[in-house]
Amino acid sequence: MHEHPLQRFFRSLRERPVFAWERYRQRDVLVIDHPLCQAVFSRQGAQLLHFQPRGQKPWLWCAAKWPHVGAIRGGVPVCWPWYGRHPSENAWPSHGWARLIDWKLLDSRSDEDGVHLHWQLQLCDWQVDLHADLGERMELRLSTEHQDSQPCQLSQALHAYWRIGDVGEVALSGLEGAQGYDQLSRAACQQEGELRVEGGCQRVFQHEGELQLKDHAWQRELRIDTGDSADTVVWHPGTRPLLGVSWDEVSEFVCVEAASGGTDSLCLAPGERAHLSLQAWVGA
Template sequence: MPFSETGSIEHPLQRFFTAVRPQPTFQWERYQQRDVLVINHEQCRAVFSRQGAQLLHFEPCGQKPWLWCAAQWPLVGAIRGGVPVSWPWVGRHPGESGWPANGWGRLLDWKLVDSQEHAGGVTLHWQLKLWDWQADLYAELGQGMDLRLTTRHQDSEVCHFGHGFHPYWRISDVADVALQGLEGTHGYDELTRSACEHEGDLRILGSCQRVFEHAGVLELRDDAWQRSLSIDTGDSDRTVVWHPGNRPLLGVGGEEAMGFLRVEAASGVDECLSLAPGQHATLSLQATLVH
C-alpha cells in the first residue's frame, strides 16, 4: 500500500482520480468484482458501491479523505469501510440466527434511481425493494456530507425493524484523536458488559465498543491532521463508538486498522422500532468540516 507525503496510508480508491484528462462527473467502473460509481465534481470526489449503496470514499476537494476503506475486499459479502447501511435490522436478527448481521441491505445491489450535479456538489437517490419493504437512500455531497435513509413497508400489520449508518471515519491514528460531545452521556460497554457514563473527551485506548444514549452533534478532533469533523447523528436513539484495537480483522492489516474510528448512528439496537402501515422512518448522518 503506497504512502502519501504526510506518511499516512493512501486511500485505495484515490486511484480513480489520477487521470490527467477531464473525467465525467458520474462514471461506472468495475473494481474488485464490484460495480462502483465514481463521482468527480469540482466540489468533491466520491465512490459508491452498487452493493449496499455504500459510500466508500468521500473527499471534498482540497481536503484529505473523510472515510476509510479496506484495501482488499472479500470475494463475496460486505465491504469493510465507507458508510455501510444496516437495514432492516442492526446487529443480530432477533429471531433468525442464520440471517446475516446488520441485515440484507449491505449485501444486496441497490438501484440508482437518480443522480444530479449542481454548483454545490451532487445528489443521488438509491433504492432497495425487499419483500414488502422499501428503503430509499438520499445522498448530498459537496463540501459536506449528508445521508438520509427512509424506510416504508406495504404490509397490513405493524412491522419491526432497525437501521443504522456505520461510517469508518478516516483519521491519522486512532491513538491521537478525541471525540467530543459525550460528556455526561449514559451508555453500555459491550466489551465489559457493564453500564458506563462518560466524562470529558473520549479517547480510544485499545478495543472499544460502546453504545451511548445520545443523538445529535459530536466532534471528532484530529490534532495530527489539524482537522475536526462535526458529526451529526440526527435523532437516532443510539450513538455507537467502535474500534477493534489490536484484535485482528479479516482482510485488514494491523496498520490499516489504526487509520479509522467508527462513530455510528443507529436506531432499533436494543429494542426494534415499530412501523405501522403508511408510516415511514428516517435516519440521518451529516458531517461538516469544523477546521
Template sequence: MQEHPLQRFFTAHRPRPTFEWERHQQRDVLIIDHPRCQAVFSRQGAQLLHFQPRGQRPWLWCAAQWPQVGAIRGGVPVCWPWYGRHPSEDLWPSHGWARLLDWKLIDSSEDAEGVTLTWRLQLCDWQVDLQARLGDGMELQLRTEHQDSLPCQLSHALLAYWRISDVSKIALSGLEGAEGYDQLSRQTCRQKGELKVQGGCQRVFQKAATLQLHDPAWKRQLCIDMGDSEDTVVWHPGSRPLMGVSGSETLGFVCVEATSGHNDSLSLAPGEQAHLRLQAHLFN
C-alpha cells in the same frame, strides 16, 4: 499513512464526467468527480466508500482488499432491516441484507455546490431509499416505508468508518455526561470528558449526539451529526484482528454510527416511515 485505496480513480490524466461507472474488485462502483468533491459509491449496498472535498484529505476509510463475496468493510454501510445480530435467526447475516444486495440508482444530479443521489432497494414489503448530498460536506438520509398490511419490526444504522491519522491520537467530544453501555466490559457507563479510543471501544450512548472528531496530527476537526437517531455508537476493534484487514490499516479509522432500534426494535404500522440521518462538515 497510505493513500486511500480508491483515490486511484482520480489520478488518470483524462477528464472525467461527473458520474461514471467502473468495475473494481468484482463490484460495480460509481465514480463521482465534481469541482467540490470526489466520491465513490458501490452499487452493492449503496455504500459510500470514499468522500473527499477538494483540497482536503479523504473523510472515510475503506479496506484495501474486499472479499470476493459479502460485505465491503469501510465507508458508510447501510445496516438494514436489522442492526447487529438478527434477534431470532442466528444464521442470517449480521447487520441485515441491505449491505449485501445491489441497489438501484434512481436519480443523480449536480449543481454548483455538489451532487445529489438517490438509491432505492425494494425488498418484500419494504421500500428503502438512501439520499446522499455531497459537496463541501456530506449528508446521508435513510428512509424506510413499510408497505405491508401488518405491523413490522425494524432496526437500522448508518455505520461510518471515519479516516484518521492514528486511532491513538484522536479524541471525540460532545458525549460528555452521556449515559451508555460498554459492550466490552458489559456494564453501564457514563462518559467523563473527551472519549479517547485506545485499546478497543464498543460503547452505545443513548442519545442522538453531535460529535467533534479532533485529529491534531492532521489539524482537522470534523463535526458529525447523528440527527434524531436513538443511539450513537463508537467502535474500534483495538488489537482484535479483522478478517481481510491488516493491523496497520485498523489504526486509520474510528467508527461513529447513527442507530435506531438497537435495543428495542422500532414497530412500524402499515404505511408508516422510519428515518435516519448522518451529516458531517468541517468544524470551524
C-alpha cells in the same frame, strides 16, 4: 499513511465526467468527480466508500482488500433492516441484507453545491431510500417505509468508518454526560470527558446531535451530526484482529454511527416510515 484504495480512479490528469460507472473488485462502482469533491459509491449496498472534498484528506476509510463476495468493510455501510446480529435468526447475516444487495440508482445530478443521489431498495414488503448530498459537506438520509399489513420490527444504522491519521491521537467530544451501554464490559456506562478509543471501544450511547472528532495527527476536526437518531454508536476493534485488515489499516479509522432500534427495536405499523440521517463537515 496508506492511500485510500479508491483514489486510484482520480490519479489521471484527464478530465472525467461527473458520474462514471467502473468495475472494481467484481463490483460496480460509481465514480464521482465534481469541482467540490470526489466520491465513490458501490451499487452493492448503495455504500458510500470514498468521500474527499477538494484540497482535503479523505473523510472515509475503506479496506484495501475486499472479499470476492459479501460485505465491503469501510465507507458507510447501510445496516438494515437490522444491525448487529439478528435477534432470533442466528444464521442470517450480521447487519442485515441491505449491504449485500444491489440497489437501484433512481437519480443522480450535480449543481454548483455538489452532487445529489437517490438510491432505492425494495425487499419483500419494505421500501428503503437513501438520499446523498455531497459537496463541501456530506449528508446521508435513510428512509424506510413498511408496506406490509402487519406491524414489523426494525433496527438500522449508518455505520460510518471515519478516516483518521492515527487512532492513538483522536478524541471524540460531545458525549460528555451521555448514558450508554459498553458492549465489551457488558455494563451500563456514562461518558466522562472526551472519549478515546485506542484500546478498543464498542459503546452505544443514548445521544443525538453533533459530535466533534478531533484528529491531532491530521490537525483536523470533523463535526459529525447523528440527527435525531435514538443512539450514537462508537466502535473500534482495538487489538482484536479484523479478517483481511492489517493492523496498520486498523489504526487509520474509527466508527461513529447513527443508529436506531438497537436498544429498543422499532415497531412500524403498516404504512409507517422510519428515518435516519448522518451529516459531517469540517469544524472551524
